[in-house]
Amino acid sequence: MTTVRDSSSAPRPPHQVLDATDIARVVTRIAHEIVERAKGAEDVVLLGIHTRGVHLARRLHAKLTQITGREIPLGTLDITMYRDDLRLKPARALEHTEIPGGGIDGKLVILVDDVLFSGRTIRAALDALSDIGRPRAVQLAVLVDRGHRELPIRADYVGKNLPTSLREAVQVQLSDTDGRDAVLVGDRDYAARSSQALAAQPPADQPLPE
Amino acid sequence: MKRHLVSAADLTRDDALLILDTAEELAQLSGRAVKKLPTLRGRTVVNLFFEDSTRTKTSFEVAEKRLSADVINFSAKGSSVSKGESLKDTALTLQAMGADAVVIRHHASGAPARLAQSDWLHGSVINAGDGTHEHPTQALLDAFTMRRHLNAGAGKDLAGRRITIVGDILHSRVARSNVHLLTTLGAQVTFVAPPTLVPIGIENWPCEVSYDLESVLPKTDALMMLRVQRERMNAAFFPTEREYSRRYGLDGARLAQLPEHAIVMHPGPMVRGMEITAEVADSPRCTVVEQVANGVSVRMAVLYLLLGGAVFADGATEPARPEARTDSSEAAL
Numbered sequence: 281m282t283t284v285r286d287s288s289s290a291p292r293p294p295h296q297v298l299d300a301t302d303i304a305r306v307v308t309r310i311a312h313e314i315v316e317r318a319k320g321a322e323d324v325v326l327l328g329i330h331t332r333g334v335h336l337a338r339r340l341h342a343k344l345t346q347i348t349g350r351e352i353p354l355g356t357l358d359i360t361m362y363r364d365d366l367r368l369k370p371a372r373a374l375e376h377t378e379i380p381g382g383g384i385d386g387k388l389v390i391l392v393d394d395v396l397f398s399g400r401t402i403r404a405a406l407d408a409l410s411d412i413g414r415p416r417a418v419q420l421a422v423l424v425d426r427g428h429r430e431l432p433i434r435a436d437y438v439g440k441n442l443p444t445s446l447r448e449a450v451q452v453q454l455s456d457t458d459g460r461d462a463v464l465v466g467d468r469d470y471a472a473r474s475s476q477a478l479a480a481q482p483p484a485d486q487p488l489p490e
Numbered sequence: 491m492k493r494h495l496v497s498a499a500d501l502t503r504d505d506a507l508l509i510l511d512t513a514e515e516l517a518q519l520s521g522r523a524v525k526k527l528p529t530l531r532g533r534t535v536v537n538l539f540f541e542d543s544t545r546t547k548t549s550f551e552v553a554e555k556r557l558s559a560d561v562i563n564f565s566a567k568g569s570s571v572s573k574g575e576s577l578k579d580t581a582l583t584l585q586a587m588g589a590d591a592v593v594i595r596h597h598a599s600g601a602p603a604r605l606a607q608s609d610w611l612h613g614s615v616i617n618a619g620d621g622t623h624e625h626p627t628q629a630l631l632d633a634f635t636m637r638r639h640l641n642a643g644a645g646k647d648l649a650g651r652r653i654t655i656v657g658d659i660l661h662s663r664v665a666r667s668n669v670h671l672l673t674t675l676g677a678q679v680t681f682v683a684p685p686t687l688v689p690i691g692i693e694n695w696p697c698e699v700s701y702d703l704e705s706v707l708p709k710t711d712a713l714m715m716l717r718v719q720r721e722r723m724n725a726a727f728f729p730t731e732r733e734y735s736r737r738y739g740l741d742g743a744r745l746a747q748l749p750e751h752a753i754v755m756h757p758g759p760m761v762r763g764m765e766i767t768a769e770v771a772d773s774p775r776c777t778v779v780e781q782v783a784n785g786v787s788v789r790m791a792v793l794y795l796l797l798g799g800a801v802f803a804d805g806a807t808e809p810a811r812p813e814a815r816t817d818s819s820e821a822a823l
Binding site: 362366373407413 | 511512515518522523524526527528529644794795796797798799800
């Protein structure tokens with residue numbers, strides 16, 4: 281059976297939903313929210329989840345230092361060994377996990393990631409945390425919550441709620457790894473069909489196709 | 491990466507660095523209160539030891555248990571092997587029991603290769619020492635130890651480093667595996683041994699050979715002493731132990747000739763007083779105990795990379811390098 285695709289079902293190219301200024305504003309807002317909710321962020325430990333969560337955690341760390349005038353412990357977490365899809369993909373290279381010197385026992389650990397989607401990454405991160413220590417509490421900060429949770433997990437700090445369909449792909453670009461700051465949403469098919477379409481973005485100074 | 495680890499010569503530079511980098515991350519685990527990862531939960535690993543071994547067997551067992559694999563220890567003594575069962579029948583039995591990987595030590599060179607090439611087993615085969623042939627995980631842990639001391643950091647190799655391996659090269663599977671791996675990682679290897687303990691055909695190996703330890707010492711970054719394997723010697727290879735010790739043993743005076751940064755290694759078990767004096771063995775420059783700890787991390791890395799992911803139809807496992815990971819921002823776990 282053949283189906284004719286009309287123009288409305290054609291894959292949509294990625295369009296930008298957050299730019300560099302938006303992302304900077306979001307990070308500042310989340311930092312203030314953390315200070316407010318944690319009453320000064322005295323026992324806060326920030327843990328960035330690889331890869332882009334680590335860069336976001338660094339930015340959040342800089343903001344928190346600026347706001348509180350104190351050095352907040354910052355670490356990184358690789359959750360590869362705790363993933364539930366290890367048997368579906370080739371073995372992945374491990375990233376660096378670094379737990380701050382003071383450990384996480386009795387601390388308020390704030391996990392930082394870029395996109396909250398199925399919740400499985402966070403599930404793996406929670407398992408990893410329970411092997412590393414016993415935090416007083418764990419909170420979650422994400423840049424984008426795109427919905428479609430498969431586990432009962434909710435973020436405490438959300439940069440932007442972004443209702444999406446499962447056909448869509450959300451891509452976060454950060455200057456540390458991608459040369460510029462942006463959040464893009466486009467059709468998953470578009471990425472698959474035009475090879476590396478998401479990777480081969482137009483330069484930052486050119487407008488994105490709408 | 492291939493599905494089996496039979497020879498250090500099978501490892502490309504990228505494979506070797508991937509294993510060393512993975513081991514570096516896994517080494518952190520030994521400092522934690524909970525020394526366990528759920529990665530190999532539900533997988534069965536059989537330690538098939540046809541030859542006595544405490545160090546290697548325990549090291550593999552610890553590594554397997556830290557990755558939550560189900561471990562079955564199978565030693566030839568007291569098993570059907572002592573009743574005359576063949577390697578093939580043993581392998582078929584293990585296959586029927588659902589072994590996902592077999593760690594094999596055998597007195598016959600080539601036994602792990604036979605197991606890997608046959609269709610008796612569907613799981614991965616890891617060589618834990620076969621006769622006088624190879625011992626790849628030992629070479630990996632040696633390279634890991636050297637990298638930590640001589641060129642620490644993820645992605646770093648041993649380019650330009652000079653490694654000297656001294657002693658019973660002829661019977662040493664450690665020396666064979668090391669020469670392949672260290673050369674792959676860019677190091678220069680020099681063997682020092684009595685002429686009777688140098689294997690025939692060594693001119694085809696990627697290494698230099700010297701009969702004079704003193705002349706090599708000042709330009710050595712890592713000095714590896716080997717055990718004289720008397721149990722494999724069916725003839726007289728040197729006149730007396732005393733003479734061997736005087737010409738090829740490592741004592742305090744020879745240690746002083748090494749450059750400041752150089753380390754002394756030994757795969758163990760050490761015969762104190764013969765190939766190494768107690769003074770050197772107990773010196774802070776001797777990394778023997780550290781090598782044992784590193785062995786667990788390296789074996790965990792090998793087990794994870796061979797067993798941790800999906801196995802494709804062609805039997806190969808292709809670990810993704812960090813730069814190839816693009817799904818992070820999708821959080822599509």
